[in-house]
Amino acid sequence: MSFHPPKPLWLAYVGLVLTPLFWAGNAVVAKGAIDNIPPLSMSFWRWVIALVVILPFGLPGILRHRRVIRQYLGSMLVLATFSVAAFNSLLYYAAISTSATNIALINATIPIFIALLAWLLLGDRTRPIQILGILLAVLGILTVVARGKLSVLTQLQAQPGDLIMVAAVFSWGLFSVLLRRQAVPLPALTFLTTQIALGTLVILPFYLIELTFFKGGFEVGRATVMPLLYFAFFPGILAYAFWNHGVHKVGPARAAMFMYLTPVFASVLAGVFLGERLGLFHIVGGVLILAGLFLATRKTPARQ
Template sequence: MGSPETKQTKIWLAYSGLLLAVFFWAVNTVIAKAVVLEIRPMALSFYRWLIAFMIILPFAVSHLKKDGALIRQHLGFLFVLALPSVAGYNSILYFGAQYTTAVNISLVVAAMPVMTLLFSWIINKEKPLFLQSMGIFISIIGMLLIITKGSRQLLLNLSFNPGDLLIVFAIASWAFYSVLLKKRQIHISPISFLTVLIAFGTLCILPLYVWEFVVYKGFELNRVNISIFLYLGIFPSILSYIFWNYGVRTIGASVASVFMYLLPVFTAGIANVFLQESLFFHHFSGGLLILLGLLLSSRRRT
């Protein structure tokens, strides 16, 4: 058994890694909004994952050879998993960023665990507890409060910001992926799994990027844009994944999930400084309802 000092060091490393993972994702959200007028969504998504694939592949080759038989056995399912995760989630999020604020994106994304619980109920027939059901309901109210800006008139007229609705669709895409992953687990190494999903996801994005390029043309490949793509390919795509999984293995999924509550906090701070985005009452009240819903939905039987 490890010494108490070693265990304590691992715990602090896990906490630090989780903080960095969420921070990198927050910056990803702000970047999506900041570059929306210069770099189209599919270009942002395609080059992000292409760079991530090029970086991770040399480290994954030996693992891919070892897991080759299992990968071939589950090739179809791995392709299905890549659609709502690598190909779907961020591409839809980048489209949504054209029409809404980075703060709105982060607040709605914070409700992802509740959306996953709802999908588990629908697909896997995992009936939630009473408190979990209340959590789902309260979080949905919080999301509605944010996307309607607290206006009853907008709700009654079903006049929603298309960007906010796209973000809801994006988190539904990721929740669907999470439920599928739990329904049928594939016992290959994490790096093999991530590499295959990135490869399939990037291939799925490619035809959409080509169409986007033909219709809207490209973007200027300057030093700033290259830096943005390198950041997206390394930090939120690879390092966040590594740090998050280390945190989950070290302190458990339930404790790690609490760190996602910091996503709106980090995003709001960064967006306020770099994008001059303001916070309003519906942001605070909707965010608090989502937080309450998350706390209730994370309860388990003892």
């Protein structure tokens, strides 16, 4: 009889701290590399590399559960389109015309969009405190998008990248809600491998259009290969593994609190590596977003 000692709990917390750091790095590295790698090339090759790495581990599960995959293929294709394909592609497009700090702040509102869409599409009960949180977070997004100026909203002068990032977050929220509605009975690794494969196929025709008619390719070198490797390993495979492990060990409610670190890490990294400076609208918008997140995701104690 073999004995496997439990892993220390602190390892789960280390992983939960590293996960938002990797997510923040996704925005910062994308912003730094966008002049060298077109956005769809960035998205496509990120997932190709991730697929090559994960396929040897995920392929046995795909073969073992191929009947389930065939049964849920349509649902999984839709899920992969909104998550693997659309979310990351839109995020990289956003990097063309907005800052890494803005990307991270808007990205931090994912739980808000999930709660809002779950209420609209699934009829989830929403408490007054959650509604207040959603309103505060939306106000925070508008503050960031408007750069603290009401005229930006009234005259429709928002940066395209901010609006594209809102669309990216909406896409991930829709994926999360649809995943709840159409749960796919697959092990985590099998599901992830299948999602990456399907999402890469969805991106492929758009990547070929971009390659042929718009941005063209990119030169293979340190300035392009290193960002792609980062995207594949850190915000891709490792963040997913660390997040799942952390949720399993400490619970989803406590793990969700670590998401608040993403805009903090992003602002520091963007300042150090990209020279981005925080404006007053970043601070005000960030406080509103984080307050909204706290209110919308906190669990009220059960009544005695």
